Amino acid sequence: MKNIFKWIGIVLASLIAFIIVAGLVMFSIGNSRMNKTYDFPPSDLVLPTDEASLELGRHRAEVLCQGCHGADLGGNLEFFNDPALGTIQSANLTNGDGGIGSTYTTEDFVRAVRHGIDREGKPIFMPAVVSTAFMSDEELAAVIAYIKTAPPVDRTTNGANFTPLAKILYTAGMLPPMPVETVTHDIHVAAPEPGVSVEYGKYLMDTHDCRLCHGPDLNGGPFPDPTIIKISPNLTPGGELAFWSEEDFINTIRTGITPGGHELDSSLMPWQDYGKFHDDELKAIYMYLQSLPELPQYTE
Numbered sequence: 001m002k003n004i005f006k007w008i009g010i011v012l013a014s015l016i017a018f019i020i021v022a023g024l025v026m027f028s029i030g031n032s033r034m035n036k037t038y039d040f041p042p043s044d045l046v047l048p049t050d051e052a053s054l055e056l057g058r059h060r061a062e063v064l065c066q067g068c069h070g071a072d073l074g075g076n077l078e079f080f081n082d083p084a085l086g087t088i089q090s091a092n093l094t095n096g097d098g099g100i101g102s103t104y105t106t107e108d109f110v111r112a113v114r115h116g117i118d119r120e121g122k123p124i125f126m127p128a129v130v131s132t133a134f135m136s137d138e139e140l141a142a143v144i145a146y147i148k149t150a151p152p153v154d155r156t157t158n159g160a161n162f163t164p165l166a167k168i169l170y171t172a173g174m175l176p177p178m179p180v181e182t183v184t185h186d187i188h189v190a191a192p193e194p195g196v197s198v199e200y201g202k203y204l205m206d207t208h209d210c211r212l213c214h215g216p217d218l219n220g221g222p223f224p225d226p227t228i229i230k231i232s233p234n235l236t237p238g239g240e241l242a243f244w245s246e247e248d249f250i251n252t253i254r255t256g257i258t259p260g261g262h263e264l265d266s267s268l269m270p271w272q273d274y275g276k277f278h279d280d281e282l283k284a285i286y287m288y289l290q291s292l293p294e295l296p297q298y299t300e
Contacts, residue, residue: 057146201288
């Protein structure tokens with residue numbers, strides 16, 4: 001009997017030792033990936049100074065950037081906070097104390113927005129990069145130009161601080177990859193002519209985080225935040241939008257209330273931000289969504 005307990009103890013100790021070693025190896029791999037240095041050719045963007053371009057930059061920042069970086073672009077201290085996984089505070093984009101606007105060059109902003117790296121070339125956890133990487137040279141330059149003129153905000157943020165567990169799960173593929181590992185890294189990007197068209201609607205969907213939450217085919221999917229256990233709705237004609245008119249769609253985005261009376265959860269669907277789209281932009285998005293193939297709701 002004593003021998004049996006002895007061997008059980010040996011097996012359990014060996015198993016625990018294996019788990020610890022495997023965890024340390026996975027932590028090391030995850031830590032290495034999160035600190036890898038990347039280098040991409042410069043974009044050589046020239047920032048505009050004309051009023052129309054600055055207004056375009058303001059509009060894009062209002063719809064897209066403020067959702068994560070705050071209405072004042074001064075950063076969000078509570079962007080993500082989970083004791084098991086860590087914390088993320090979005091950057092202060094302004095020229096105020098603690099802001100990156102006073103130190104980031106145009107090319108530094110391009111690296112962050114288009115490639116998902118900081119000025120040293122290391123990955124940043126900025127989920128929107130998978131969308132903003134598609135932003136045209138003209139619009140990206142306009143956004144950067146506007147940000148550089150935004151009122152300064154004095155606020156220090158601390159970026160991303162992941163726990164060892166998060167790095168282990170990241171290595172295991174149980175957390176999303178860093179954006180730098182997935183985007184195309186195109187140096188120059190063009191956009192279709194603005195207007196009420198399927199092509200421009202697709203461009204707006206591609207550049208405004210829609211696929212990040214609703215899936216690559218827009219028929220729904222898991223939210224990028226692993227702490228949210230919900231599936232986003234299907235936006236193709238296989239879902240509820242097939243029965244919405246253009247007016248229904250615009251009213252839903254403007255008010256957060258669907259034609260059926262359902263109130264959108266603003267913590268999951270930032271309709272207040274997207275409600276700032278111009279009418280023609282929402283019409284183009286609706287036209288694009290109606291042009292998609294009819295797909296079933298994602299359920300896995």
